[in-house]
Amino acid sequence: MKRVKNKVLAAIMSAMIFSSLTMARPLVRVYASEANPINNVTINTNISTNQVTIQGSITLGSGKNVTIQVLDPNGSIDYIGQTVSSENGKFIFTFKSNNAVSGSYNAKIGGEEVTAPYQQAFSFSGSSSGGSSGGSDSSYSSKVSSPTAVSAVISGTSANVSWSSVQNAKGYYVYRSITANGTYSKINSQLITTTSYNDTRLTAGTTYYYEITAVDSNGTESDKSTSTPAASFQRISGADRIDTSIAIAKEQFSSKHPDAVVLASGNDFPDALGGAGLAYKNNAPILLVGNSVNDSKAVFDYIANNLSKDKKIYVLGGTASVSQEIFNYITAQGYNITRIGGKDRYETNQKIVDNLNIAKDTPIVISSGNNFADALSISSIASINGYPILINDKDNLMANVGNYITSIQPSTIYVVGGTGVISANIETQIKNLNGNINIVRLGGQDRYETSTLIAEKFNLNTNIITIASGLNFPDALSGSVLAARKNSSVLLVDNNDVSRQKQLLNKQKITNVIVLGGEGSIKSSTVNSLLEK
Template sequence: MNKKLLTIVLSCALVSSISYNVDAKILRVNRLSGKTRYETSEKIAKEYKMQSNEIGAVILALGTNYPDALSGAVLSKKYNAPILLTTNENKNLALDFIKENLPKGKNVYILGGNGGINNNTESQIKSMGYNTLRLGGSDRYHTNSEIVKNLNPKKGTPIILANSQGFADALSVSPVASSKGYPIFLVSKDKIYDPILSDIKKLSPSEIYVIGGQGSVSDKVVKEVADSTKAKVTRLSGKDRYETSLNIARHFFNEKDNISIASGLGFADALSGSALASLKNEALVLVDNNSIKTQSKFIEEFTNLDIFGGTGSVSENTVNILKGDTIKSQPSTKPDSTTKSDNINKEENIIKPSNNNNSLSDAYKNEVTNKMLQLVNELRASKGVKPLSIIPILNNEAEKRSQHMAKTGEFSHNDTNGNFIFKDELAKINYTYRSIGENIAQNMYTKDPQKQAEALFTQWKNSPGHYKNMVNKDFNQLGFGIEVNSQGLTYATQVFVGK
């Protein structure tokens, strides 16, 4: 009876993983900001240029008001064009960007009529050697119609309905609209204007996405459009602009690679950022600095985070929460739910080290480390991911972590104050990084170092969180450490760094 019980206990392996955020995910944070909305716009445009290598055009929008620009972001993907905010009085940043980054003879699209970006500014752009195309009308609806005509969607293309009196809904959906080529049609809450309805009828869309609740686009308007087209209707809404924005992201974005955020209190940063978000095929989620619990649960699933705007728009505290600085680790997996080893009850697998202090020899540690590196890189190669390099200083940090766990029995990524230990240790040695992660495991000592490495690797491979760390493309460095305690339990640590 006792022998059977011992076998069950020894067949359980305790494992836990962490990355520098929640659920073993990494948020590589890239904030694009300047002192003003125009500098922020320029920074985003430069990032757009870097991501796309070259740009095919530039879209200019007035930086002091949003109506003309609301539906214009959809043109970004079509023309491979960043969106620059400008005014007639402070246009040098935009003109300098055009001069330095757009080949002469290319097009500059100006959103809105002469009452916005005026003819003098347009003439100056022409004198620099560029073609200008103004997409504007007598009001926001006629401008909207001109933009849709320029987009020139095919008959049957799905469309988007958004309220023209606010910016949040239209900008939240703009990256999707641009990526997919879906035109955005602007309406008021209870009325759709004849030119807009006429354009929709001609397009005969297969589906209508209504952005926002009844306070944005009433059922009356939706029914009028649906009856004239017989299209399927999908409403994406929430209790406020933030939940609506989040529900748009949830509906359209299944890939968990890139995501962007901007303040929902102003239009400027989100408008500029919508073009880059479209280029990178990422959701644009609006946030405020007061309540982001719901957003953080969604955003933590993504790998890379772009922030549009400075700390006055999206605070560092907000970013820290989204990165997981206050919610770092998932609970250690309990023994009854972890990977079980097939042969761990064999006598040879529970022999303790023969030396007096129960420490492992350097030769043993080196062999386990080399085998672990081989196994991890073989796994990465099978997934098309570049190999990791073993870094001695990271081995030292991983070994210190394993020694501490073996000595104290503590099995956690965090200290008693909730601080991520590995992160703090890297800070002590001034080791810089872009992203970090950690896997830890507890198992029985095996005297064969090759089998020990294979057993630990299998534990981690069979656990989703640990597996994600081992194949994460953002990591390029590895440290490994292993130690044994007086009861013959081994504690192993993998630390990952992206530089």
């Protein structure tokens, strides 16, 4: 196949030559992939030389070119050559029949910057005595292209399937399969005249794939679109943050009981920022509690029904975070309970990290202790990999963090967040401690970009991701351990713009999303926008 050197061809035109050139009125069809059909076409034959010339033009733009390939298994049609004008996209193609063999002969003509396939049919006749005759445009019909940008999002037992509009399409058919390369069945008997379809006949827990065809005014279907797997999302939520944490725990331990429970304040985040690693290591959920026993009754019911008395309960933070009343109540129930708390968030965090018993040379994470977003964005990834999360002030490396670095000599330190939350001075101070440590900063313009950068950096090679609101901490905190168990990143979103997150999902081929929190946190419309192609 001759190829133009300008650019990779974006579409294909194909022609079919029926019969040999020595027969009267053979038929030539020229297929073009172009927003406008091939025009000004003339066809000439010379019977004495068995030669056909197709001449025409197509609007490709200045400097563009076309190419041709003749596909002839019998060797009966030779491609002689082409004449191309770089201006206005004019072309001339010449074919020659070497022998009088009847049959179908295929040729492909390729053009650049083309969008929609068209078909024109031409008939011509020749004289057995030789000479040439002009061709006539006997018919024209649009051959619509296949739909693109197909997207399918499952919620419950229905899927919203959508696709891009196709020029000159009268309608569309939707095909569905349960395997990518399986048999696709048409699921709408009547043409769909819009670019979306609600498929309501699904079975929960089944993976579905969709293909779409466009149909022209003559009833001719286009080729099927590329097979698209349906994405799905599962929302885990409760009446409030405490109930949501219980719902997350039930999902995390749907088929077995936990080996421990980690309790954290549902009112503030600092003491729990390193808690995901502790919960993951001890096969425990993170449950949020209120200010009093009465506020936290549902949590105690979950513990009573799911945790045996010989198991352990960890309480994160001092009495200002989780009250002594709650601690005493749990103790009275006969549980083995341990409080991990210090004089402030930094000491509490260090004590949590100390409970992880991290080995030397293990990478660590440093995050701001003044906001929750960056630490929670990396929490599941850190848990999966066994990296401790140490929180720090903005401007200077805290003494306990420096001592910890000196103690375990991490091979790599991940600094999460931009210099507005963890200054460049901290990197300098780390290098002063050990110049051989590899420092990797993962920070964007805001918490959402940082969260996306983290998920990109640690591509978990999975089709699932967990999303949580970036405006508040409870759902991401409770869900961080579930995300780790699902081998999933925690991706922060808001309800205004998910374009960056959407690019990430498409790049990583994410088809399943766990949504932490109710509609008040993340709207279903936001999730649908995120999952649409």
